Structure formats: structure tokens, C-alpha cells
Amino acid sequence: MNYNQNSYALGSKRSIIREIFEYSKVRASQIGAENVFDFSLGNPSVEPPKEVIDSIKELLASENQTLLHGYTSAQGDLSVRTAVADNINRRFNANVTPNNIYMTCGAAASLSICLKAVVNQGDECIVFAPFFTEYRVFVQNALGELVISNPDKDLQIDLKDFESKITPKTKAVIINSPNNPSGVVYTESVIKSVCDILRKKQAEHGNIIYLIADEPYRELVYGDVFVPYLMNYYENCMVCYSYSKSLSLPGERIGYIAVNPQMTDSQNVYLAICGAGRSLGYVCAPSLFQQVVKKCIDAKVNIDAYKKNRDLLYTNLTEFGYDCVKPDGAFYLFVKSPDGDAYSFYEKAKAKEILVVPCDDFGVKGYVRIAYCVDYNRIKNSLAGFEKLAKEYGLIK
Numbered sequence: 001m002n003y004n005q006n007s008y009a010l011g012s013k014r015s016i017i018r019e020i021f022e023y024s025k026v027r028a029s030q031i032g033a034e035n036v037f038d039f040s041l042g043n044p045s046v047e048p049p050k051e052v053i054d055s056i057k058e059l060l061a062s063e064n065q066t067l068l069h070g071y072t073s074a075q076g077d078l079s080v081r082t083a084v085a086d087n088i089n090r091r092f093n094a095n096v097t098p099n100n101i102y103m104t105c106g107a108a109a110s111l112s113i114c115l116k117a118v119v120n121q122g123d124e125c126i127v128f129a130p131f132f133t134e135y136r137v138f139v140q141n142a143l144g145e146l147v148i149s150n151p152d153k154d155l156q157i158d159l160k161d162f163e164s165k166i167t168p169k170t171k172a173v174i175i176n177s178p179n180n181p182s183g184v185v186y187t188e189s190v191i192k193s194v195c196d197i198l199r200k201k202q203a204e205h206g207n208i209i210y211l212i213a214d215e216p217y218r219e220l221v222y223g224d225v226f227v228p229y230l231m232n233y234y235e236n237c238m239v240c241y242s243y244s245k246s247l248s249l250p251g252e253r254i255g256y257i258a259v260n261p262q263m264t265d266s267q268n269v270y271l272a273i274c275g276a277g278r279s280l281g282y283v284c285a286p287s288l289f290q291q292v293v294k295k296c297i298d299a300k301v302n303i304d305a306y307k308k309n310r311d312l313l314y315t316n317l318t319e320f321g322y323d324c325v326k327p328d329g330a331f332y333l334f335v336k337s338p339d340g341d342a343y344s345f346y347e348k349a350k351a352k353e354i355l356v357v358p359c360d361d362f363g364v365k366g367y368v369r370i371a372y373c374v375d376y377n378r379i380k381n382s383l384a385g386f387e388k389l390a391k392e393y394g395l396i397k
Ligand code: PLP
Pocket: 042, 105, 106, 107, 108, 109, 132, 176, 179, 180, 214, 216, 241, 242, 243, 244, 250, 255
């Protein structure tokens, strides 16, 4: 074979989520979009804030279009990185400077860069199940080995299991809260314990274990739920942030990496991040959207619609007898298959034109994910199907 087999394998096998999404488009053309209840994709259903749209228009009407659309520094424009650093310091008191910030094409790029920056061949990277399946790809690309830490019954981190998974080869731990696919926010007490364990293991093994916080859903939390900022709890931490969900800009590919200035050899790790960005071709994040971020640094999407969707879906599905984890954040509901088989639940729901994602690949067996970032009416109109299915499963009479 002339081409790379790993890349071929990744390109030729679509993710299950994409598969379902493509099916939904075909099905919609057959029976009408209003009759297909597609809950597969985590694409925001809320518009970007008006401030963002206005800023894009203003920038596009401004004088120096050559500069606006030109290359910036590889790590991002200094004034943009300054605005990001100021925002982090205002909110989390973290003492970061622009020289700790690397602008990226969203969290996917941020994660790929961070892993490439710190992982050597054969190093182990721990992820907490359930986890975003692309972590497998990013870790593999950095030549690391993925190690899965199992959750407790509430889908929080099982601290004993986590500790047992750390070996002298552990180089990085990825933590994603609010979580995709469960919607769970890890509590402060769990986070503190994770960090204590990491410090203990670093001392025991005489090496550094990096904590990589994957935070595309930080701003999507419902009610008074506290999302700890991991830099404030652990020195060797880097944060992968994205504006995909917080500003509803997933197609524009913009986010950043923030490296904790308290990290051991912080500036060298930052240089490794610059080098990893360079080797992956992730330099100079989209210039226009760097400027949008700078202008709208404190903007947030209105998450009322997501909360309304969550409440409607969670209340009804639990009433129908489904076992669901109440999501405190993100826009996903994680539902246990009544017969323990995620794929049969997926197929039975599909027969009622309801498209959910079977989640065995996310590291826990027997669950499906419902992405509720959709129109309220899609949820309302799908409830009859969910109810019928509950009857078939014998959850209700
Ligand atoms: N991490 C998690 C947990 C996600 O759910 C996603 C996207 O859905 C990403 C990373 C990638 O986000 P981005 O669009 O910023 O690349």
C-alpha cells in the first residue's frame, strides 16, 4: 500500500455520529424532516450572541481588510492573546500572560497540540469514561496509549479506579467537565481528590503528569453549578478552550490553549506547544475570528433554550421510566438502555424515527446519548415515540 494505513482506517470508517447524521438526511428526504427526530449531533441550536454577529459585520466593513485576513503570529495575535489572558485572570485569578496562550482552531486542535507537545511514544494518557471518542484518535496520533478510568455509579470519577490506572508511564490525564456525553459536571471535591492523587503519584514516580482540561462546555451549565477551574487546583495543567459552543461558532474553528504559569518548566512546555502546533500545521488560527473573540471576549450565548430542552426531555423520559443521568451542563442526556444493550435501544428508537447515539465507544456499555441542542418542538414531537418505546420495554403499562 502506498498510503498510510492508520490514516486510511480513520478516513474510511466514519464515526457512528456522522453515520447517523447522514442517515437522518436521507430519511428526511423520504418522510419529511419534521418526521425525523435527529438527536445525533452536538451542533448548537442557539444563535451566536448579537454582539458576535455585529462584530463580524463591523470587522468586515473596516478599512484594513488585508491585515484582517492576513497571517497572524503562529501562536495568535498578541492583542488577542492579551484579551484572552485578561479574561482568564478576571474570572479565575490565574496569573496567565499572553505568553501562556496559544490560539487554535477549536478544542480538537487544542487537544491534538497539547498531547503532541507532552507525549512521547508509548506514554500512557488516562481518560475518564464516558469520554469524547475522538480522544482515541488524538492520543493515537501523539503515539500515546489510551487508558480508560471507569466512572462510579453517578458517572463521577471513581477515584480508586483512577489511582489504580496511574503507572510510571502515565504522562497525561484528560478531564472533560461539563462532560460529553453524560452532561455531568465533576464536583469540586472529586477534582481536589484527582489533583491530590496526581501530586502523590508524581512524587512517587519522580515524573510529571499533565492534566489537560477539555473545556468546550464550560459556559453551558444550568443553575448554580460550580465548574472548578483546574489551573487553580493543579500546577501542571493546561486548559483547552473552545468558542464552538460558548459563542455557537463551531464551524469557524476558534479556541485556545492556556498553559498554567505555575507549571514546572512552563515556558518550555509552551514552546513545545508552539512546536507541536507547527508540526501539525495548526498555526495562525483564523484571523477574522481571533479579532471577533477579542471584541466579544465577555460575550456568551443565551442558554435558556438548552435548559428548557433539558427540562422537557429529562422530566418526560424519567416519567416514562427511563434511567437518565440529570445533566448539569453541556447539551446531552445520557440514557441507560432498558435491556442494557445500547445498539438494540438505538435500533428500536430508530424504528420510531428517533435517532440517538449508541455510546459503547464512549467507554461505558449500555447507554445512548441524546443531543438536545435542537428545536424545542423536535423534542416535544418525539415524546410520543419515546413513550411507545417505554411501553414496549415494559417500563410503563
Ligand atoms: N471535546 C469535546 C468533549 C467535544 O464534545 C468537542 C466537540 O463536540 C470537542 C472537544 C471539539 O470541539 P471543537 O469544535 O472546539 O473542536
